[in-house]
Amino acid sequence: MVDHHEHERLLPIANVGRIMKQILPPSAKVSKEAKETLQECATEFISFVTAEASGKCHKENRKTANGDDICWALSSLGFDTYAEAMLRYLYKYREFERKRINQSKLASNQEDDQASTPTSGSNGRSNLQQPEKKCEQTTAITFEFGVLEKGQSSKTN
Amino acid sequence: MRQAGIYSAILPGGVSGKAGPHSFPLARIKKIMKKSGDDVKMISGEAPIVLSKACELFVEEITRKAWMMTMQGKRRILHKEDVASAVIATDIYDFLVNMVSDDHSANSEHEGLSTTPAAIMDLER
Numbered sequence A: 001m002v003d004h005h006e007h008e009r010l011l012p013i014a015n016v017g018r019i020m021k022q023i024l025p026p027s028a029k030v031s032k033e034a035k036e037t038l039q040e041c042a043t044e045f046i047s048f049v050t051a052e053a054s055g056k057c058h059k060e061n062r063k064t065a066n067g068d069d070i071c072w073a074l075s076s077l078g079f080d081t082y083a084e085a086m087l088r089y090l091y092k093y094r095e096f097e098r099k100r101i102n103q104s105k106l107a108s109n110q111e112d113d114q115a116s117t118p119t120s121g122s123n124g125r126s127n128l129q130q131p132e133k134k135c136e137q138t139t140a141i142t143f144e145f146g147v148l149e150k151g152q153s154s155k156t157n
Numbered sequence B: 001m002r003q004a005g006i007y008s009a010i011l012p013g014g015v016s017g018k019a020g021p022h023s024f025p026l027a028r029i030k031k032i033m034k035k036s037g038d039d040v041k042m043i044s045g046e047a048p049i050v051l052s053k054a055c056e057l058f059v060e061e062i063t064r065k066a067w068m069m070t071m072q073g074k075r076r077i078l079h080k081e082d083v084a085s086a087v088i089a090t091d092i093y094d095f096l097v098n099m100v101s102d103d104h105s106a107n108s109e110h111e112g113l114s115t116t117p118a119a120i121m122d123l124e125r
Helices: A013-023 A032-059 A067-076 A080-116 A118-156 B004-010 B026-034 B046-072 B080-089 B091-100
Strands: none
Touching: A013 A032, A013 B046, A032 A067, A032 B026, A032 B046, A032 B080, A032 B091, A067 A080, A067 B046, A080 B046, B026 B046, B046 B080, B080 B091
């Protein structure tokens, strides 16, 4: 009794396999069954954390589960190290999104300026440089974060 | 203007044409989230992004623990039994106990995965 749409209810096995391969030594092998089991476990992890987060939202009469709720749920379910790491990740993501939106707003403002008054165009240009710089900084911070993430994996024991 | 550098720095695999910037496809994560219960009404855009990363960490951790079981058995092939041992040995993985036991009918939501006794091992590097 195999559900032919089963592959849609699970996370893709290719993604699971890739993460496993990156963690294991090059000579290690993984049985197909083990990979499938991990695929199921990872999918269940998503459901489990989501249910906890949305339960909290429901109790607080909130309709939308956000990133903070996910972090809270991770901590509540005993995944403290993930909760901490995800709060930092979430912070950086929000920073990145904010800068991205600001930059596109400034870009459209500059276009308006240049269209109407040529003299204010130079102001627009210098404004545009700052967000770009900050975006580079964000990239630099995220690169650092990325490296820390890998090193930190040994602490999760 | 997509700044691929941001996400490629966070992920070990980096940005590839197939993978996209996240460990798992966000649409699939959203689907799984929506099915997780009646309480789930709306999900903010950032929630699947955070969960994708958390899930990556989860797969890494459980793989590491399972591999330790493999090594204890002096083997080089990670089997389902090693995943099961890792789950049983870790308190916070209690929610997975039914999933790794041989009796799949214990959890009716997760029936369908065929685990034939003569499971063919697909050895992959």
